[in-house]
Amino acid sequence: xxxxxxxxxxxxxxxxxxxxxxxxxxxxxxxxxxxxxxxxxxxxxxxxxxxxxxxxxxxxxxxxxxxxxxxxxxxxxxxxxxxxxxxxxxxxxxxxxxxxxxxxxxxxxxxxxxxxxxxxxxxxxxxxxxxxxxxxxxxxxxxxxxxxxxxxxxxxxxxxxxxxxxxxxxxxxxxxxxxxxxxxxxxxxxxxxxxxxxxxxxxxxxxxxxxxxx
Numbered sequence: 709x710x711x712x713x714x715x716x717x718x719x720x721x722x723x724x725x726x727x728x729x730x731x732x733x734x735x736x737x738x739x740x741x742x743x744x745x746x747x748x749x750x751x752x753x754x755x756x757x758x759x760x761x762x763x764x765x766x767x768x769x770x771x772x773x774x775x776x777x778x779x780x781x782x783x784x785x786x787x788x789x790x791x792x793x794x795x796x797x798x799x800x801x802x803x804x805x806x807x808x809x810x811x812x813x814x815x816x817x818x819x820x821x822x823x824x825x826x827x828x829x830x831x832x833x834x835x836x837x838x839x840x841x842x843x844x845x846x847x848x849x850x851x852x853x854x855x856x857x858x859x860x861x862x863x864x865x866x867x868x869x870x871x872x873x874x875x876x877x878x879x880x881x882x883x884x885x886x887x888x889x890x891x892x893x894x895x896x897x898x899x900x901x902x903x904x905x906x907x908x909x910x911x912x913x914x915x916x917x918x919x920x921x922x
Contacts, residue, residue, distance in 0.1 A: 709788035715821030716884035718832040719906040734788040798890045818895040821906030839865040
């Protein structure tokens with residue numbers, strides 16, 4: 709089973725992908741993580757990535773395609789893949805077809821976590837974490853049981869991500885829509901797209917994804 713998981717930042721893709729990795733043994737292919745790992749690895753491909761990143765340039769589609777192919781080659785044939793952050797353009801979508809075909813794989817589903825923009829802004833701008841253990845909280849939906857004290861470790865220092873503000877969140881939403889607009893029609897024409905309410909409880913979203921992929 710090979711799927712593309714779509715959704716704007718904060719929609720819960722990471723949480724759902726981690727669940728699929730843990731329960732079904734699938735591999736999450738996140739381009740951002742793969743680029744960082746390649747750079748650290750010091751392989752010829754990693755050196756190409758480092759050179760581009762150090763120069764401030766954008767990593768080309770060819771390099772990303774090679775990373776995806778290299779990762780798939782390292783996986784057992786019967787291990788499913790979750791593509792996260794790729795493809796983002798029509799050209800990459802067609803490249804993914806080729807990459808999968810060359811390895812005897814097919815794309816089964818494109819699952820989009822749909823969100824309400826205003827609700828997502830509320831969800832993201834209110835979140836914060838314990839500075840010590842990383843336990844997550846929210847200004848309205850999950851406050852510590854004792855004000856100012858982490859339920860998990862008892863620490864009293866908390867932090868927020870600097871980009872968890874309304875302007876940045878809405879900008880990221882716009883970027884997501886612009887990036888997914890070119891690829892969704894390609895997969896819709898093939899009948900591969902499935903949409904899920906990403907604003908539901910984590911467990912409900914998980915069950916909906918599992919119902920799709922069986």
